[in-house]
Amino acid sequence: MLSQLVGRATVTVDDLMAVASESAHILEYSAQLEAREAELTRTAGALREANAKLMQLSIQKDAFLSQISHELRTPMASVSAFSEILTEGDLPPEKVTRFGRIIHDEAKRLTRLLDDLLDLSVLENGAVQLNLGLASLQGMLDTALTVAQQTRPERSFLILRDLANEAIHLRTDADRLTQVFINLISNARKYCDAATPELRIAVRQRAGRVTIDFIDNGKGIPKESQSLIFEKFARLTDANRAGGAGLGLAICREIMTNLGGSVAYLPGKGGAAFRLTVPLRLELRAGETGRG
Ligand SMILES: Nc1ncnc2c1ncn2[C@@H]1O[C@H](COP(=O)(O)OP(=O)(O)OP(=O)(O)O)[C@@H](O)[C@H]1O
Numbered sequence: 001m002l003s004q005l006v007g008r009a010t011v012t013v014d015d016l017m018a019v020a021s022e023s024a025h026i027l028e029y030s031a032q033l034e035a036r037e038a039e040l041t042r043t044a045g046a047l048r049e050a051n052a053k054l055m056q057l058s059i060q061k062d063a064f065l066s067q068i069s070h071e072l073r074t075p076m077a078s079v080s081a082f083s084e085i086l087t088e089g090d091l092p093p094e095k096v097t098r099f100g101r102i103i104h105d106e107a108k109r110l111t112r113l114l115d116d117l118l119d120l121s122v123l124e125n126g127a128v129q130l131n132l133g134l135a136s137l138q139g140m141l142d143t144a145l146t147v148a149q150q151t152r153p154e155r156s157f158l159i160l161r162d163l164a165n166e167a168i169h170l171r172t173d174a175d176r177l178t179q180v181f182i183n184l185i186s187n188a189r190k191y192c193d194a195a196t197p198e199l200r201i202a203v204r205q206r207a208g209r210v211t212i213d214f215i216d217n218g219k220g221i222p223k224e225s226q227s228l229i230f231e232k233f234a235r236l237t238d239a240n241r242a243g244g245a246g247l248g249l250a251i252c253r254e255i256m257t258n259l260g261g262s263v264a265y266l267p268g269k270g271g272a273a274f275r276l277t278v279p280l281r282l283e284l285r286a287g288e289t290g291r292g
């Protein structure tokens, strides 16, 4: 329109109105273009971020896979070497028994490692099926203490309980919570290095939540390692003696998240100290887990 007016002798009001309307359209169009450009810039930023996250995940996945293959290779190498010696024959019976025991122990270790990895993967994906019901806290702790006695059974361990406060019923997944107790108690049995080892279990209830502390009298976990203890394959003390894969606390953390609670390391308590927090009554809607 504007181009048609240039060079004309008279310009009518209608012509001017048409020019005004055209300018308004152009302005609107240019505003739309600006908005689109801003949106494109935002999308490009989001894509860059997603890409960086994917790269990070890919690095973590590679590290995880190389840790797993390392963990699997060690017991597999023992099984392979000792079974080969056995097939060569001509061995005194006590050696046959000893090598057979090593093969058996390593096979058990491998099975446990695979079970733990599978469990962790189900828990991390939020695909875990919780079995909720009312359960006695005291009963769960009793069971866990009995099971954990299999860890270094030769060691006498003083357990200090808080029976009065334990006399409560939680609505939770009893098997999963007991699994967490077992790992914390077994860890204390494995890693507490005090001459007369002790484990104190203290319970408190406040505002619909229950805290359960497990405090031993060993050296505890050094400050610089405390941020790593819940990571997969974290072994910070005397790993050879204990022989664990370092998955126990990672599994505990995932279970506690699924149970709507948490697990934390409490520094400055003398020995190693872990605090569990769980809701007194976990309520889930159909198809929901306790995450989030
Ligand atoms: N009570 C404790 N005292 C001192 N160190 C501990 C204690 N509990 C855990 N740790 C340290 O934290 C690390 C991680 O514990 P976690 O339970 O994850 O693994 P693990 O017991 O070594 O192996 P797994 O539980 O898979 O058999 C342990 O290897 C140990 O170094």
Ligand SMILES: [Mg+2]
Pocket: 183, 186, 187, 244, 247, 248, 249
């Ligand atoms: Mg453990």
